[in-house]
Amino acid sequence: MRIELISLGHVYPTGDEALKGVDLVIEGTEPVAIIGQNGAGKTTLVKHFNGILRPTSGQVLINGEDINNRSTAQWSRDVGYVFQNPDDQIFLETIRKEFEFGPKQIGMPEEKIKEQMDFVSELCLLKDKLDLHPFDLTLTEKKFCTIGSIIMMDPKVIIFDEPTCGQDVEGNKRLKNIVKTLQDMGKLCITISHDMKFVVENFRHVIVMCKGKVLLDGDSKEVFSQVDKLKQSFVSPPPITRVAQKAGFKETVFNIDEFMREFDNRKEK
Amino acid sequence: MREVVVKVEDLKFRYREGKKRALDGVSFEVFKGEFFCIIGANGSGKSTLCNALVGLVPYYFTGNKKGSVVIDGVDTDNSSIAELSQKIGLVFQNPFNQLSYTASNVAEELAYGLGNHGVPRDEMIKRVEYVAKLMRIDHILHKNPLELSGGQVQRVAFGSTFILEPNILVLDECTTQLDPLGSEEIFDIVKELNKTGITVIMVDHDMERVARCADRIMVLDKGKTVCIDTPDAIFSNPDIVNYNIEAPDYVSICKALKERGYYSGDYKITEEPTVEVVKEALVK
Numbered sequence: 432m433r434i435e436l437i438s439l440g441h442v443y444p445t446g447d448e449a450l451k452g453v454d455l456v457i458e459g460t461e462p463v464a465i466i467g468q469n470g471a472g473k474t475t476l477v478k479h480f481n482g483i484l485r486p487t488s489g490q491v492l493i494n495g496e497d498i499n500n501r502s503t504a505q506w507s508r509d510v511g512y513v514f515q516n517p518d519d520q521i522f523l524e525t526i527r528k529e530f531e532f533g534p535k536q537i538g539m540p541e542e543k544i545k546e547q548m549d550f551v552s553e554l555c556l557l558k559d560k561l562d563l564h565p566f567d568l569t570l571t572e573k574k575f576c577t578i579g580s581i582i583m584m585d586p587k588v589i590i591f592d593e594p595t596c597g598q599d600v601e602g603n604k605r606l607k608n609i610v611k612t613l614q615d616m617g618k619l620c621i622t623i624s625h626d627m628k629f630v631v632e633n634f635r636h637v638i639v640m641c642k643g644k645v646l647l648d649g650d651s652k653e654v655f656s657q658v659d660k661l662k663q664s665f666v667s668p669p670p671i672t673r674v675a676q677k678a679g680f681k682e683t684v685f686n687i688d689e690f691m692r693e694f695d696n697r698k699e700k
Numbered sequence: 701m702r703e704v705v706v707k708v709e710d711l712k713f714r715y716r717e718g719k720k721r722a723l724d725g726v727s728f729e730v731f732k733g734e735f736f737c738i739i740g741a742n743g744s745g746k747s748t749l750c751n752a753l754v755g756l757v758p759y760y761f762t763g764n765k766k767g768s769v770v771i772d773g774v775d776t777d778n779s780s781i782a783e784l785s786q787k788i789g790l791v792f793q794n795p796f797n798q799l800s801y802t803a804s805n806v807a808e809e810l811a812y813g814l815g816n817h818g819v820p821r822d823e824m825i826k827r828v829e830y831v832a833k834l835m836r837i838d839h840i841l842h843k844n845p846l847e848l849s850g851g852q853v854q855r856v857a858f859g860s861t862f863i864l865e866p867n868i869l870v871l872d873e874c875t876t877q878l879d880p881l882g883s884e885e886i887f888d889i890v891k892e893l894n895k896t897g898i899t900v901i902m903v904d905h906d907m908e909r910v911a912r913c914a915d916r917i918m919v920l921d922k923g924k925t926v927c928i929d930t931p932d933a934i935f936s937n938p939d940i941v942n943y944n945i946e947a948p949d950y951v952s953i954c955k956a957l958k959e960r961g962y963y964s965g966d967y968k969i970t971e972e973p974t975v976e977v978v979k980e981a982l983v984k
């Protein structure tokens with residue numbers, strides 16, 4: 432899949448100009464992270480990828496086709512968006528019903544729905560919770576419920592808006608596995624996150640937004656080496672990276688193995 | 701003796717719809733002016749405990765409650781949510797649940813609770829301006845709270861608790877939607893407040909932050925108090941992995957250096973001391 436934005440602008444009916452001319456190409460299956468300050472326009476941006484929001488100027492092309500050619504319901508077969516606030520998305524009385532709703536809407540055959548149900552409830556580790564009421568779940572479980580109901584529709588592009596909100600160690604592993612599995616299945620996964628540890632662990636392609644524009648777009652190592660630029664968008668690198676930078680390491684490192692390798696390199700000199 | 705402002709004794713609670721107890725034996729005390737952190741896996745009962753501290757359990761979330769919660773000398777069973785809100789304020793885990801859904805703009809949203817507290821109008825205006833600046837939301841005061849970005853909502857939610865100036869502040873993972881530097885900024889504000897004598901009880905999954913802020917930490921597991929100790933003691937204990945908790949990354953750096961013989965001291969749990977350890981190890 433290829434998503435292309437050509438000087439995309441969005442002004443809300445209130446007059447708020449959330450996007451100020453974004454040019455961007457996202458393609459292939461390499462997972463992408465979008466980061467940047469509150470109000471930078473991240474959520475507004477991705478809501479254009481399946482037409483929940485429409486450009487007020489500029490263009491969005493999905494595999495070359497203009498987003499305005501089809502309705503959001505039609506695009507949702509290809510591009511799924513998981514809302515930032517789970518309560519915006521959940522409305523049925525069991526997780527099972529939440530999972531079945533989307534696929535039924537798009538006329539997915541019963542057989543396929545069953546297959547998807549097995550696969551997704553396993554992937555999101557909700558197998559023994561399927562008959563619970565979503566309101567009896569913790570916030571983090573609700574998040575997995577909303578993630579699952581989008582994957583159920585089997586779209587080619589899947590967008591997570593702030594999936595890390597308060598996940599513990601196990602929850603982060605579960606998310607990591609979801610991102611990896613989707614990539615292996617040939618899907619394109621785009622994730623908005625404020626959790627920099629999670630970002631550097633799972634994404635090599637990182638886009639930084641600031642005040643309605645793209646500030647940086649590139650390989651994660653390159654992006655996180657530009658500390659001053661990141662500051663403009665209220666982002667700071669994760670702890671291990673910061674310690675290495677403050678201790679004067681030249682290479683950008685993201686985990687303890689990289690850290691020690693770079694430590695040894697410097698030690699030799 | 702330090703003054704105890706929160707005392708929880710053998711607290712147990714099962715939600716009306718719940719199959720098992722969300723809290724199953726929680727006991728602790730918090731001293732006046734303390735920065736007390738609560739950590740534990742997803743579903744270990746942290747939010748339920750926060751709700752019990754401010755009276756939402758059992759007055760809003762009904763169920764089967766045993767044991768006692770005493771806030772500033774008053775048992776929550778003999779109080780009400782309104783009365784408790786004069787002493788203790790909670791910033792919700794999900795900021796969207798904290799909105800009044802009746803205020804037409806952010807300024808009104810911030811002032812919402814002040815009316816119930818009998819704060820006069822000119823004082824209200826002053827406080828709204830002050831808090832808006834502090835939370836960096838002064839540019840969106842005129843906006844509808846339902847037309848904000850996620851992080852903006854969280855800043856408003858934070859501000860609307862903050863503005864009531866509670867003596868005890870309970871923070872339930874209240875910065876998950878904030879950009880990294882914004883979140884640091886807000887914690888600097890909370891730490892400053894704490895220095896002036898405000899008691900802070902904080903739930904968070906960001907162990908670097910917990911290590912930096914906490915005087916003491918309580919670990920919860922399946923609704924039970926596992927232990928209460930200083931950050932240094934908690935994070936140098938290898939058993940914490942059993943409770944789905946990972947020590948701050950600084951500990952892994954110190955450990956790795958120690959294994960190679962470049963360092964022999966205690967594990968550091970905050971950034972600056974770790975940087976010093978690394979710099980020294982480089983020249984050693």
Ligand SMILES: Nc1ncnc2c1ncn2[C@@H]1O[C@H](COP(=O)(O)OP(=O)(O)OP(=O)(O)O)[C@@H](O)[C@H]1O
Nearest residue numbers: 443447449469470471472473474475847849850851
């Ligand atoms: N429905 C809306 N009506 C009017 N303005 C809006 C609406 N939704 C968002 N905005 C404004 O548009 C700007 C961009 O918001 P957006 O939600 O895209 O930010 P974001 O980068 O996702 O931020 P966060 O990290 O806080 O979620 C903000 O200034 C916000 O106040």
Ligand SMILES: Nc1ncnc2c1ncn2[C@@H]1O[C@H](COP(=O)(O)OP(=O)(O)OP(=O)(O)O)[C@@H](O)[C@H]1O
Nearest residue numbers: 567568569571715718722742743744745746747748
């Ligand atoms: N309103 C509710 N009704 C019934 N059960 C609930 C309700 N809220 C929470 N629970 C259950 O109570 C237990 C404790 O949940 P709680 O939200 O307190 O955990 P938590 O430690 O805050 O988790 P997280 O880290 O995911 O926020 C969980 O098993 C959860 O499913």
Ligand SMILES: [Mg+2]
Nearest residue numbers: 473474849850
């Ligand atoms: Mg957003």
Ligand SMILES: [Mg+2]
Nearest residue numbers: 569746747793
């Ligand atoms: Mg919680």
